[in-house]
Amino acid sequence: MKMSARNMLKGTVENIEEGAVMANVKVKIEAPDIITAVITKEAVxxxxxxxDExxxxxVKSTEVMVGKEE
Amino acid sequence: MKMSARNMLKGTVENIEEGAVMANVKVKIEAPDIITAVITKEAVxxxxxxxDExxxxxVKSTEVMVGKEE
Amino acid sequence: MKMSARNMLKGTVENIEEGAVMANVKVKIEAPDIITAVITKEAVxxxxxxxDExxxxxVKSTEVMVGKEE
Amino acid sequence: MKMSARNMLKGTVENIEEGAVMANVKVKIEAPDIITAVITKEAVxxxxxxxDExxxxxVKSTEVMVGKEE
Amino acid sequence: MKMSARNMLKGTVENIEEGAVMANVKVKIEAPDIITAVITKEAVxxxxxxxDExxxxxVKSTEVMVGKEE
Amino acid sequence: MKMSARNMLKGTVENIEEGAVMANVKVKIEAPDIITAVITKEAVxxxxxxxDExxxxxVKSTEVMVGKEE
Structure with a gap:
């Protein structure tokens, strides 16, 4: 399936921390960058x-913000 | 200011395409990855x-999804 | 690819209205329900x-709200 | 109150799973579709x-993505 | 209808700027604060x-970030 | 850093309730308004x-909805 979401970065699962409903998944996309995804434990x-997977x-592009040093 | 948003990637503005209200901003974060941010023209x-800036x-971590090849 | 997004509904494109940057896509999921997706024109x-496709x-589940009649 | 959110689907609460802060609410909108909403436990x-309620x-339309089989 | 969204602020429409698909709506919530909402032109x-309305x-609480001066 | 996010409101932390992964942070922006932010416990x-901080x-403007009494 091809998706309308404009941002897709390949990476490796670095860590998964589970709560009762949500889970915090760390994905290493390219050293030294790590992306944090908070998804349901159900999805995990x-x-x-x-x-290591x-x-x-x-990420849908309407969810991305831009910051600039002054 | 330090932010609760967990994902911050440094990059360079590659292209800006403006509409009447929104703007599509391409940010090269690390070759060959480019992130698309849709923000208001007002913010641009x-x-x-x-x-080249x-x-x-x-990106707030609750906005990040994870996909896995089957 | 299997996704963490919990909500996936099959449907048919009913209408596409394009602006300079964004597009409003109407998807008929099951009569009489129509879902509106605002995505980039680039994704379209x-x-x-x-x-008719x-x-x-x-939809990521953290984006879904619930309302209840009082 | 009339809302700017373009997507409103009537359904029935199928299940509620509560964590300390968040809750995963399953809403059956039309068999066999079930929508997952992750909302605060406070809202529940x-x-x-x-x-069964x-x-x-x-769902705000800027949160909806579209996928298409290739 | 009572909503799961935790944040509801009453205010007055200050300005509406329309594009082809999206609209930028300024709402004065309490002087001097103005909230910007980007919604579909269709919703407007x-x-x-x-x-002046x-x-x-x-705003759903999972969309709210927190910043703190260092 | 200057941000593309259009909505920034100064306030005071009123309460923090932590789960395993997420935290519900109440911020008093101006009496009697309190904003609820659901962020990761990690960010807290x-x-x-x-x-009292x-x-x-x-809040990114694409996340803001508008409601109007009928």
Whole structure:
């Protein structure tokens, strides 16, 4: 499936921390950058996500902000 | 200011395409990755964003999804 | 690719209205329900979206609100 | 109150799973579709949400993505 | 309808700037604060939004970030 | 750093409720308004957020909805 989401970065699962409902997933996209994704614990199970797996990080472009040093 | 947003990637403005209300800003974060940010045209003016400028791309972690090849 | 996004609904493109940067895409998921997706015009082109095509509407669960009549 | 959010689907609460801060609410909108909403536990209490209640699922159109089989 | 969205601020429409698909709506919530909402032009028409009208600004709490001066 | 996010409101941390992964932060912006931000527990630690601290609440304008009484 091709998606309208404009941002897809390949990376590796670095760490997964689970709560009761949500999970904090760290994905190393390219050293030294790590992306944090907060997704449902249900999705972690459904995708069978584990440390060191190859994943794709997806972000809709309307969710991306830009900052600039003054 | 330090922000709660967990994802901040430094990059360079590659292209800006403006509509009447929104603007599509391409930020090269690390070759060959380019991030697309859709922000208001008003923000482009307020930050005085121009091609080749150093910026930071910011994404709240609840906005990040994860995909995995089956 | 399997995604962490919990909500995927199959439907048909009903209408596409394009602006300079954004596009308003109407997807009929099941009569009489129509979902509105505002995505970049760039994505409409990249996916080669056209009226009457079969698509999947995707929504991350942290973006879904719930309302209840009082 | 009339809202700018373009997507409102009537449905029934199927299940509520609560964590310390967040809650995962399953809403059956039309068999066999179920929408997952991750909202605060505080909202679940404030709306007094319970299984089998009639609710409306609300999604802002800028949060909706579109996927298409290749 | 009572909503799961935790943030609702009453205010007055200060300005509406329309593009082809999106509209930038300025809402004065309490002098001197003005909230910017980017919503579809379609919603502006559907709500018949006009300058000086009383509206409510709604934000889901998972969309709110926090910053702190260092 | 100057940000593309159009909405920044100064306020004071009123309460922090932590779960395993997420935290619900109440920020009083101007009596009687309180903004709810759901951010990662990790961010609460990283910013060293505590009750009564001065913070800035940040919201991207594409995340803001508008409601109007009928």
């Amino acid at each position: 199970k459904d995708l069978n996500l584990e440390k 190859k994943v794709t990080v997806i | 003016k307020d930050l005085n964003l121009e091609k 150093k910026v930071t791309v910011i | 082109k990249d996916l080669n979206l056209e009226k 079969k698509v999947t509407v995707i | 209490k404030d709306l007094n949400l319970e299984k 009639k609710v409306t699922v609300i | 028409k559907d709500l018949n939004l006009e300058k 009383k509206v409510t600004v709604i | 630690k990283d910013l060293n957020l505590e009750k 001065k913070v800035t609440v940040i």
